[in-house]
Amino acid sequence: MAANRVEGTPENYSQLYCSGRENAKIWFFGAPLDRTTTYLKGTSKGPKAIRDAMIQTEEYDIRTDSNILDTGLFDLGDIALVDGKETESVREKTADILRNGKTPLMFGGEHSVTLGVVQAIKNSGCDFKVVSFDAHADLRDTFEFDRNNHACVMRRIADELGKDGIMEIGIRSTAEEEKIFSDRMVFRYQLRDNFEVAKKKLLDFVKGASVYITVDMDCLDPGIAPGVGTPEPDGLLYHEVYELMKVLKNAKKIVGMDIVELRPLPDNNVTEMTASKLLFETIAQLKDRI
Secondary structure, three states: OOOOOOOOOOOOHHHHOOOOOOOOOEEEEEEOOOOOOOOOOOHHHHHHHHHHHHHOOOOEEOOOOEEHHHOOEEEEEEOOOOOOOHHHHHHHHHHHHHHOOOEEEEEEOOHHHHHHHHHHHHHOOOOEEEEEEOOEOOOOOOEOOEOOOHHHHHHHHHHHHOHHHEEEEEEOEOOHHHHHHHHHEEEHHHHHHOHHHHHHHHHHHHOOOEEEEEEEHHHEOOOOOOOEOOOOOOOEOHHHHHHHHHHHHHOOEEEEEEEEOEOOEOOEOHHHHHHHHHHHHHHHHHHHHO
16 A cells, blocks of 8 residues: 555645645646447546546655655646537647646547647747557547547647657557558557567667657556456556656657556455556656656
């Protein structure tokens, strides 16, 4: 159990992670969207599940001998999502965070919510790249007659940043139309065949750049992260994702991050605990770039 836990029902999670709103470098919010989920519904419950797991995660990091309290997180709560205008709602919330000089962190919700954050960062004048950890390419131009489907989010981001502005890690499921983006992907089999060569591809992409990180929890193997909207066999292992996150220390700056597609399961909290631990360890590793 996290040593800094506040007794009772934790309605104000920000009390757990920093001494005050202004002292925190990271402001986080939930975007509980489950509009275009195409397989297993329930991602709208992801933000609360991650918060609950954060309470049970030690804020002290063994490997870096650091404490996330030194970086600080402040919880802005969940945003209200207007049907059909979800991207605008996320974009406005992110823009407010950026105006306050803070780093945005978002908990989804389905992956489509990432687009609003990316648009807000772009609109702020920042030149940046996106690194996506995912099982699926999400690069369809349209899916189920919807260009803003969660299966299209990285295509929309590529529209915003250009093809060379994205890199996808852990991909093991693509549609044939997505082959045109194959040079922007590090496939799961490539990581297994030669992890160091795959790491080098990521390093070359992020070195000296400002970077936004989006983590779809189905990037991980369903054996260790079963609570997702679209589970895919043969996923990444935790230590592989951790080692890849360490590569991002070579970025100039981390301009934001999200964790999406978490679908909590009854009586099985493994996925949200994995998400929380990965979040804390990522912050610890990248604290000098936040």
